Structures are given as C-alpha cells and as structure tokens.
Amino acid sequence: MAEQPGDSGSLNIYVRRRERESITTAPNRSPDDQQPAWREDFPIDWPQDQYVERRDFMKFLVLTSAALTVGQVWIIGQNWLRRRRGLPEVRRVASLSEIPTGASLVFQYPGELDNCVLIRLSERDLVAYSQKCTHLSCAVIPEPGQGVLRCPCHDGYFDLRSGDPKAGPPRRPLPRITLDVRGQDIYATGVEMRTT
Amino acid sequence: MAKPDNLHFFIDPNRCIGCQACLQACTECDTHRGESMIHLEYIDRAESVQTVPVVCMHCEQPTCAEVCPADAIKRTGDGIVQSARKPRCIACGNCVVACPFGVPELYEDRKIMMKCDMCYDRTSLGKKPMCATVCPSQALFFGTREEIEQLRPMSVPVNQFQFGLQTITTQVYMMAPRALATRAAYVDVTAAMSEHASSRAVTLKVIPSSTGTAADIASDDPFAGVEV
Secondary structure, three states, X not given: OOOOOOOOOOXXXXXXXXXXXXXXXXXXXXXXXHOOOHHHHOOOEHHHHHOOOHHHHHHHHHHHHHHHHHHHHHHHHHHHHHHHHOOOOOEEEEEHHHOOOOOEEEEEOOOOOOEEEEEEOOOOOEEEEEOEOOOOOOEOEEXXXXXXXXXXXXXXXXXXXXXXXXXXXXXXXXXXEEEEEEXXXXXXXXXXXXXX | OOOOOOOEEEEOHHHOOOOOHHHHHHHOOHHHOOOOOOEEEEOOOOOOOOEEEEOOOOEOOOHHHHHOOOOOOOEOXXXXXXXXXXXXXXXXXXXXXXXXXXXXXXXXXOOEEEOOOOOHHXXXXXXXXXXXXXXXXXXXXXXXXXXXXXXXXXXXXXXXXXXXXXXXXXXXXXXXXXXXXXXXXXXXXXXXXXXXXXXXXXXXXXXOOOOOOHHHHHHXXXXXXXXX
C-alpha cells in the first residue's frame, strides 16, 4: 500500500508524487484517464482552475457580442411593431353624470386587463392614468384630497395633475390616457407613454 | 510566491504539552484575527491529559475539496489546500462533515468556512507558521528533512493515514516512533479509535549513540527503563 520509509535517512516520502499542474488524484486513486469527464471541469488545483483556454475565451467573446447584437435587433423590431400597430381604438369610458367632481373611476383601456383610473378634478378638468405603478406595477389609489395618487406597496406618490412621481421608489411618471369629452360622454383616445 | 519545497511541517504529538500557545498565536494572525484555525484536541480526556495539535494536513486527495458543491476549496501548486474562496463559499458545511481530520470550521455568522492554510502568508515567504514559531516543546516543527532527522532520531515522519477504506497522503508529516513506523508505514486512524492502552506504564529510553551500545548507556542512565 505505502512505500516503506527507508531507515537509512533517505526518506522517499518527501518526493513529490504529483506534478504541480497535474489533475487531482481522486480519492479512489485511479489514474487520470480513468476519471470521469467532469473532473477536468472542476479541478481542485488552483493553476488549472484559473487557466482559461484560448478557445473558451473566443467562445465568450463571440457569444457575448452575438447576444448584444440580437438585443439591439430585438429593440429595433419592437419599436417597428409598436409603430405599425398604430393608435388604440377610441372607446367610451363613462358619461359625465356618472362621475362627480373629486370622484374617481376605474376602467379598462386599451386592453381588457389594463386597469386605468379616471379622476374628475373639477367641473371641466378630467385626467386619467394607467393604474400600474411604474415601480413594481401595484395598483395606485387616487387621493384627490391630497392631490396625489398613492401606491400602497412601497409608499410611492404621483402628482394628480401631471402623473409625475413625487416621492417614494417610482422614478417614471404614470402613462397618461388622453381623454376627449364629446357632449356628455368621456372617450379614451390613446395612451401617452412617458419616460420623464 | 509559494512554500519552498524543502520546508515541511512536522507534528509530534508525543511532545505536545497542551500549553495552548499555538492557539493563541494562531488567533493573533491578521488574516483571521480572533479565530484560531488550529485545534488542540484531548485524546482521551477521562483517562489522560495528553493533547494533540490538529492543523490542516493538506492532503493530496483533499476530501474537503472533493465534496465542495461550490468549487470553493482550491489547492495551490505547492500542495497547500487553501481556505474557502470567499466569493464561492456557500457555507453549506459539507467540508466540515467530510474532512477526516476535522479541520475545517464553519462560521455561520459570516457564511464562510475557514481553515488552517499553513499560514500561507508566512510560509510562502519561507517563514515558519505562527504555531510552529511559538511551540515551546516543538511538537509543531517547520523545517527541512535534515533538521528533523537530526533532532528526532527516534522518530520517523509518516504521511499516510488510513480511514477505513480511504488512504490519505498528506503534505504535513506526523512523527511516529521509529520502531512502530517500520512495521506499518501508515497510521490506521479508524483502528486506533477503538484501541486502548494496554498499560499506563511509560518507559523512558535514551537515544543510542554511535560511541557505546544502548545497554551501556542504559546502565549509566538512572532513568533508563524506569517505569513511571
């Protein structure tokens, strides 16, 4: 099993069994070519762990630049698709008599799952915003008394007149729904996405 | 920088007096201030006051590194098994369970495993590890093979340990009595666990010199062969 340490003073146990760069001797002590393939990927020795092959480095470069290029193309494609889709349809939201001054109303626009909130600030002053908080998409609650829209999740506040963020984590204004009053009916005519 | 190939670490449990100087010295090291990486173990506390210092043995087949799921334990080219790499260690404690010598320790508060690395900051410059510099009885010795042969003629270094079916070759040497080491060239640790001393008698022997026979010296020395 083990070689006998010589008693003449020339102890061969000091001789290094392993080359500095050789792969780790497995616990079962079988030679390197009988080891499973994963052993080469998880070397125990520091020099091998730090070693990056030229081919691996080239792979990294090519794949990373390919991913960046694909990302750019995807963004351009999304922009093109959005422009092609055009404006959402004009839809009747409510009649003026349904919503007294200082009250609010939740409606769906442009899709069935896109909740928006309509607020009547004064007799002729109506605003509507998407209800999704720009931080983490919680539903904002209008508080006309304070002149704000409040997001209860992380205490975010938006200005009621402009939809701009006032306090808390949100950094972007709420998407504004453009409105049109025709006679006694309120119509939603589009969504104004804003970044600042 | 790496540990010089001609310098080795020798542990001589026979000489350990349990003074805990190594623990204090290890605690003062700046790379892990306040924590001792060396363990001082009682062999059989109910029966004896004999202690043994336990440092990392730096195995050629490091079980701790074999079982690490995060690939955090690495060995440098000079054979030193380094402490867990901070960005990789997930503090799972596999190495703590796996190490046959019981060296690695998990620091749950810091989410890291830390273990003895033979004071790599010192030994890579050719200096002695902290514990070996302070050990008053030189149970922990760091030096060349020529030095240890000259200082301990009655002992031979052994670096093979048998744990059940697993044989481990280590970078750190354990000094074993010459008579025993020539019989078996490795330390069978699992067999030793169930072994009990046959008697508590200790025999003092003197070192045989080349000038006279061992018997001559034994007759001169009043303590030779005295059973304590």
